Amino acid sequence: VRNGAGTDVSSLEDVAALAKVSTATVSRVLSDSSHPVAAGTRERVLAAAGALDFEPNMLARGLARNRTQTVAVLVHDMMDEYFSEIARGIEDEAYANGYVTLICNTDRDPAKELHYLRKLRAMQVDVIVFAAGGLRDKQHRAEVDRQLVRVEATGGVVVRLAPHDGGLADVGFSNTVGLRLAVDHLIELGHRSIGFLAGPAHLTTSADRLAAMRRGLKGHGTVLQDAAVVDAGFSREGGEAAAVAFVERGCPATAVVGANDQAAIGFVRGLRALGLVVPTDVSVVGFDDITPCRYVEPPLTTVHVPLHDLGVRGLRVALELLAGRPRPRPVSLPVELTVRASTGPPRPGATVGIRGAG
Amino acid sequence: VRNGAGTDVSSLEDVAALAKVSTATVSRVLSDSSHPVAAGTRERVLAAAGALDFEPNMLARGLARNRTQTVAVLVHDMMDEYFSEIARGIEDEAYANGYVTLICNTDRDPAKELHYLRKLRAMQVDVIVFAAGGLRDKQHRAEVDRQLVRVEATGGVVVRLAPHDGGLADVGFSNTVGLRLAVDHLIELGHRSIGFLAGPAHLTTSADRLAAMRRGLKGHGTVLQDAAVVDAGFSREGGEAAAVAFVERGCPATAVVGANDQAAIGFVRGLRALGLVVPTDVSVVGFDDITPCRYVEPPLTTVHVPLHDLGVRGLRVALELLAGRPRPRPVSLPVELTVRASTGPPRPGATVGIRGAG
DNA sequence: ATGAAAGCGCTAACAT
DNA sequence: ATGTTAGCGCTTTCAT
Numbered sequence: 001v002r003n004g005a006g007t008d009v010s011s012l013e014d015v016a017a018l019a020k021v022s023t024a025t026v027s028r029v030l031s032d033s034s035h036p037v038a039a040g041t042r043e044r045v046l047a048a049a050g051a052l053d054f055e056p057n058m059l060a061r062g063l064a065r066n067r068t069q070t071v072a073v074l075v076h077d078m079m080d081e082y083f084s085e086i087a088r089g090i091e092d093e094a095y096a097n098g099y100v101t102l103i104c105n106t107d108r109d110p111a112k113e114l115h116y117l118r119k120l121r122a123m124q125v126d127v128i129v130f131a132a133g134g135l136r137d138k139q140h141r142a143e144v145d146r147q148l149v150r151v152e153a154t155g156g157v158v159v160r161l162a163p164h165d166g167g168l169a170d171v172g173f174s175n176t177v178g179l180r181l182a183v184d185h186l187i188e189l190g191h192r193s194i195g196f197l198a199g200p201a202h203l204t205t206s207a208d209r210l211a212a213m214r215r216g217l218k219g220h221g222t223v224l225q226d227a228a229v230v231d232a233g234f235s236r237e238g239g240e241a242a243a244v245a246f247v248e249r250g251c252p253a254t255a256v257v258g259a260n261d262q263a264a265i266g267f268v269r270g271l272r273a274l275g276l277v278v279p280t281d282v283s284v285v286g287f288d289d290i291t292p293c294r295y296v297e298p299p300l301t302t303v304h305v306p307l308h309d310l311g312v313r314g315l316r317v318a319l320e321l322l323a324g325r326p327r328p329r330p331v332s333l334p335v336e337l338t339v340r341a342s343t344g345p346p347r348p349g350a351t352v353g354i355r356g357a358g
Numbered sequence: 359v360r361n362g363a364g365t366d367v368s369s370l371e372d373v374a375a376l377a378k379v380s381t382a383t384v385s386r387v388l389s390d391s392s393h394p395v396a397a398g399t400r401e402r403v404l405a406a407a408g409a410l411d412f413e414p415n416m417l418a419r420g421l422a423r424n425r426t427q428t429v430a431v432l433v434h435d436m437m438d439e440y441f442s443e444i445a446r447g448i449e450d451e452a453y454a455n456g457y458v459t460l461i462c463n464t465d466r467d468p469a470k471e472l473h474y475l476r477k478l479r480a481m482q483v484d485v486i487v488f489a490a491g492g493l494r495d496k497q498h499r500a501e502v503d504r505q506l507v508r509v510e511a512t513g514g515v516v517v518r519l520a521p522h523d524g525g526l527a528d529v530g531f532s533n534t535v536g537l538r539l540a541v542d543h544l545i546e547l548g549h550r551s552i553g554f555l556a557g558p559a560h561l562t563t564s565a566d567r568l569a570a571m572r573r574g575l576k577g578h579g580t581v582l583q584d585a586a587v588v589d590a591g592f593s594r595e596g597g598e599a600a601a602v603a604f605v606e607r608g609c610p611a612t613a614v615v616g617a618n619d620q621a622a623i624g625f626v627r628g629l630r631a632l633g634l635v636v637p638t639d640v641s642v643v644g645f646d647d648i649t650p651c652r653y654v655e656p657p658l659t660t661v662h663v664p665l666h667d668l669g670v671r672g673l674r675v676a677l678e679l680l681a682g683r684p685r686p687r688p689v690s691l692p693v694e695l696t697v698r699a700s701t702g703p704p705r706p707g708a709t710v711g712i713r714g715a716g
Numbered sequence: 717a718t719g720a721a722a723g724c725g726c727t728a729a730c731a732t
Numbered sequence: 733a734t735g736t737t738a739g740c741g742c743t744t745t746c747a748t
Binding site for chain 1 (some may be wrong): 740741742743744
Binding site for chain 1 (some may be wrong): 723
């Protein structure tokens with residue numbers, strides 16, 4: 001094939017001509033089909049392909065085979081370390097299997113998510129993995145499902161790394177045990193009033209973790225005080241704002257657990273900016289154990305989640321499904337508490353409860 | 359088209375049948391070609407497409423049009439905040455233009471880079487953007503070029519966001535002015551012995567920044583002492599190790615500039631672990647201004663590089679090239695010094711120079 | 717073991 | 733303004 005640039009780009013046909021065989025034969029050796037090919041012929045084909053630096057056109061192959069060797073990851077934001085680590089895990093496993101990885105940032109925007117879902121369907125991607133839990137909007141979910149049905153109808157496969165309305169993650173972890181670990185740790189340190197940094201209301205993960213937090217507290221005969229839960233939106237900025245709110249409310253707890261690390265990190269930062277010291281004045285524990293936890297000051301005590309592994313395992317089940325095996329039952333990867341320096345015993349004689357706002 | 363799952367997935371032909379027009383007409387309205395179509399016909403086609411929730415098969419379209427609406431980003435590691443921010447910029451602009459983004463982690467491994475280049479060629483991606491500078495291995499570069507020639511021969515476009523052997527970045531920034539800014543700042547604070555945390559030897563960026571550092575110092579009539587440059591490998595771990603080496607050498611400088619932020623952040627952490635205080639004992643400045651700089655302790659003084667914008671602008675030139683316009687001349691985005699808390703005047707009477715190893 | 721040829725779903729001449 | 737049809741490059745029956 002000669003093209004505009006004046007450079008030759010070879011096709012199956014060129015290889016066939018050079019090797020003096022049919023395109024069928026070339027296809028058979030180059031796509032390692034099970035069809036028999038004489039050793040000598042195979043040699044010649046390989047040699048010809050090598051000589052031409054032939055690379056099969058995946059569009060053509062995809063069209064013919066209905067498979068594209070492509071996986072897509074949907075994340076809220078790839079700059080969030082939670083997602084970049086998961087995505088990296090997926091990419092590692094994809095690479096190991098000859099797949100290529102698409103990354104789609106949805107910014108939790110329903111329209112953006114839908115846009116990508118249509119696009120991915122159009123591209124015939126083999127697998128779509130949802131790194132995050134879903135949005136809680138009922139109608140949106142229905143539309144998402146409609147797209148997914150069509151993706152699966154064309155042989156695509158979808159895998160989830162977080163629970164979605166009712167459905168479990170294919171590969172996930174337990175928010176319940178994670179938050180129980182966090183609460184246990186704080187109780188053991190002597191804390192009796194524990195607050196929570198809530199995530200964005202429209203995410204299933206937020207609801208999930210809030211409920212898990214309540215259960216964790218209930219396990220110790222305590223309940224989560226409304227005044228002690230402050231919105232932090234899963235972000236650093238949200239966490240910082242939460243610190244202000246927390247102090248304005250008179251520090252209604254001696255310890256606080258964040259619905260995720262970003263919120264916790266921002267919260268610690270906000271607290272310090274306000275002159276409080278962590279953990280002396282208030283202990284803080286995060287959730288997820290994203291990389292920055294080790295580098296902030298003080299290093300954050302948090303619930304460790306095997307994020308990279310989540311991605312690897314997630315893609316692995318996708319590949320199983322593509323191979324035609326039945327969907328394995330959901331697995332839950334172990335989480336554990338990583339104690340660092342943001343938690344400690346409450347200050348002796350610390351005033352507990354609301355001391356009045358302002 | 360009826361398939362295994364028993365679900366209908368519609369094709370152009372189905373839409374044509376439903377709208378009672380030819381596939382050509384459907385194609386014309388759905389791919390907004392310039393070819394005229396009567397308003398009424400267009401309506402019917404649109405209605406039919408809508409009714410079937412039709413989404414064109416991009417493989418088929420790509421095969422026919424020789425364009426895939428796909429861009430690929432090559433990064434060393436998407437978990438490195440430097441790359442995730444650039445990649446996010448690219449994805450934003452790609453999304454805005456209806457393109458989809460592939461992410462390829464090379465881990466600076468020549469084999470991996472080549473693997474992806476072949477794969478991307480096979481997939482007929484429209485654009486390949488190199489987020490990082492190249493590897494310095496001559497033979498590897500030759501092979502890379504061979505692949506790129508073929509990519510371009512098929513209408514693909516390649517854009518670089520960092521200089522490569524001899525070639526300028528299409529969209530880049532000046533390491534020279536960045537490092538001059540860093541040095542000027544330290545000199546102004548009173549430092550006279552300034553060290554450097556060098557990047558991995560096999561990267562062009564490392565050599566580039568080291569040379570820029572030398573120029574910066576020379577501008578003040580100083581030279582970079584060999585004993586004051588320590589390898590930090592562009593990573594946090596490397597930076598931490600560098601701190602140990604630095605102290606073992608007797609702290610041969612009162613201030614150190616990192617070839618990148620990761621190294622600088624690790625270095626600060628290492629110093630602190632060794633009981634030194636930053637900036638009192640030694641000032642540290644980074645390069646790039648990745649997000650974590652704001653969150654470490656002390657917040658890092660660094661050379662700000664508009665990373666997200668680099669990605670956006672980079673993709674923009676790629677799109678121009680795809681549109682057939684000539685390659686614009688290289689642009690250099692402005693960098694500036696962001697002073698935070700990791701730099702200060704040298705301790706009065708600080709011993710300057712090598713005090714003996716160990 | 718090898719080859720011929722009919723698609724895969726779309727686009728773009730080339731008619732009409 | 734609309735339709736016919738020949739590809740795009742590969743895979744895969746079906747022959748031989």
